[in-house]
Amino acid sequence: MSTIAGTVEAASEFDRGIALEQRHDEPSVLDADVGGGWQVSKGINGGFLLAVAANALRSTCAPAGHPDPLSISAHYLSPARPGPAVLRTDLARTGRSMSTGSVSLLQDKDGAETERIRATGTYGDLDSLPDEVRTTATPPELPAPEECVAWSARFFDNSGESALLERLDLRLDEESTAWIDGTPSGRGRMQGWLRMADGREPDPLLLLLALDVLPPVTLDLGLGGWTPTLELTAHVRAKPAPGWLRLTHATRNFAGGLLEEDAEVWDSAGRLVAQSRQLASAPRPAQSS
Amino acid sequence: MSTIAGTVEAASEFDRGIALEQRHDEPSVLDADVGGGWQVSKGINGGFLLAVAANALRSTCAPAGHPDPLSISAHYLSPARPGPAVLRTDLARTGRSMSTGSVSLLQDKDGAETERIRATGTYGDLDSLPDEVRTTATPPELPAPEECVAWSARFFDNSGESALLERLDLRLDEESTAWIDGTPSGRGRMQGWLRMADGREPDPLLLLLALDVLPPVTLDLGLGGWTPTLELTAHVRAKPAPGWLRLTHATRNFAGGLLEEDAEVWDSAGRLVAQSRQLASAPRPAQSS
Incomplete structure (x- = not known):
């Protein structure tokens, strides 16, 4: 499944963490096991969950040549718990240089499918962008x-x-x-x-x-x-x-x-x-x- | 339709501009006529279109006591044109103090329903928030x-x-x-x-x-x-x-x-x-x- 970045056999902890399995009969739906080892204090790290959701959308947008999340906006609906999760994706539009889609991350809670995160992302190909950089922001000053x-x-x-x-x-x-x-x-x-x-x-x-x-x-x-x-x-x-x-x-x-x-x-x-x-x-x- | 801010009879241009009509048989769908008078250069102003989408989501979230967009994120999929538009809303979650939903703004293009904007918003009640302000940002210095x-x-x-x-x-x-x-x-x-x-x-x-x-x-x-x-x-x-x-x-x-x-x-x-x-x-x- 070359369009999905993480696999359960990956060498790195992060790639194993964001691993997804695409359903054969319903390719817009992916299964994950989230959060084991990515908790901090009471919850699962929100950036990690965003990466899982973004990995699912990557599977939706990459076939059109748009593997990279240029902009992704996520609304956090309820606290995710370590364990199985289902990601339901929906491709909204594919254009020449960008694709946009939505994804919901859901988990079973007392027998009901409960939405944890709803995200929409616009994807492109970072390698195809021009080289010009006019950034005026300055990096933080940090000791070594x-x-x-x-x-x-x-x-x-x-x-x-x-x-x-x-x-x-x-x-x-x-x-x-x-x-x-x-x-x-x-x-x-x-x-x-x-x-x-x-x-x-x-x-x-x-x-x-x-x-x-x-x-x-x-x-x-x-x-x-x-x-x-x-x-x-x-x-x-x-x-x-x-x-x-x-x-x-x-x-x-x-x-x-x-x-x-x-x-x-x-x-x-x-x-x-x-x-x-x-x-x-x-x-x-x-x-x- | 008290949950929808604008009406076509409103006194102000803005309220007439963002006016929506909720379908009786399908209340999650609203009809609008967007952009007449809100164009600039080649397109319809993106902030105006966001306000129309936010007005539709307001109709979804206000009944739960959450009339105000605290955060709304919109992805612009294709250029809207002045004329009729359909807004399809979907309530994701209603909690005690906030509700979250999505909305798509669609227009007919050559006989096909074409998505212009997809937005997700988290709504609440600004009047219910505590008064404390610790803002460290400073307002712009401007002449009168x-x-x-x-x-x-x-x-x-x-x-x-x-x-x-x-x-x-x-x-x-x-x-x-x-x-x-x-x-x-x-x-x-x-x-x-x-x-x-x-x-x-x-x-x-x-x-x-x-x-x-x-x-x-x-x-x-x-x-x-x-x-x-x-x-x-x-x-x-x-x-x-x-x-x-x-x-x-x-x-x-x-x-x-x-x-x-x-x-x-x-x-x-x-x-x-x-x-x-x-x-x-x-x-x-x-x-x-």
Whole structure:
């Protein structure tokens, strides 16, 4: 099944994680087993689930020569649980240079098929795009990876599952971890380096995971707690060069119990290869004592 | 039909423009007549079409107490034409505080129903959100409206339709119009003031239009031509106060023939009430002579 990126026999943890099986009698429907090993705290990582959904849409759009998600927008309807999932895809349009389709990720809940994520993606061929780059954004300034803090489950004060972090080599800068000692920087920003622990090099689907692996930016504002994603839209703008990725995550509009979070992924060649914006529910402010 | 914002008898041009008629025998399907008077240059304004789609989803989500689009993501599949359109809605989930649904806007093309836009929206009740505002973004610095340039069809050097501009009172700052004299500022930024020419005050659906009415930011980079939207996601964060809106539109990642454009709408009370990000196709660079 060459149009589907992951297989259960793949060498890398990520490719095994996003593996799908296309139904022979109904090729628009794919089966997956999601989330085993991709949980963090109470839930399955939202970027990982987006990569699974994007892999399903890839099977829909790749036959037309459009294997790469240029833009994919996902609405998170209910929390996915580790286990079987069904992905139902629907091709909306195929054009000369792009295809667009939708996908729903569903799981059985008490005998009823329950929708977890609904996403629509516009796919193209990143290799076919012109080379010109006029990006004016600048990459985050970060100390070298070995001078950053290796982020791991030991920073969690609860006993929740954090298998995701064992699959990542994530290094945060000093300001991004200051909240651990009770002195959050207040920048409303997280930044750091990422590579996969098993050496799997980045590609467009892995960038979708990378956009959502930093700790919630609310920690840097002194707010602990869960920030469930309502909607996340990702743009993948180029195939990343091998090596470390630089990540940033920031909020500029935290209001009314909701916050927007903008993420960027820069590759080792200094290119802004992916961007996302999400709308999330804010944690309740801690009561002043 | 109290759940649908616009009616054909409405006093304002905008409300007449987004008017929908729900089918009695099939309430998830709505009929519209789009774009008459909302064209600019070759196409119908994408923000206006988003408002029409959002109005249809409003009819789906409002009965559950969730009338306002908190986040709506639209993929633009083919250019809409002025005339009849059918909107097919699908409610994905209704929860305690939010509902999510999808909508397709379709038009007849040579006898075949052709999809123009596919959007998914998460709706809630903006009035029910907590009052706390921690926004760190800052509003654009603009001279008073009367010191800005009134933007109108006279700046177009083609004979294309530009009816949209007659419905807006749009005032741009000096830098945002410098490209007219061949000296674009190069900031990759447009900014100005907006109110509706007929005095219609802003509300959540009008904000969707406001997010997409500034001239393409590419003009400020010295590139003329059409920048068709592939995907646009809008967040509506608060009901706007009456009066002038301040708009900004900027790009930071123009590469590979595509550009991301971020828009903000600030209300007269100084609140960041709406944000959007779109992925658009870049105009071809002018050949150097």
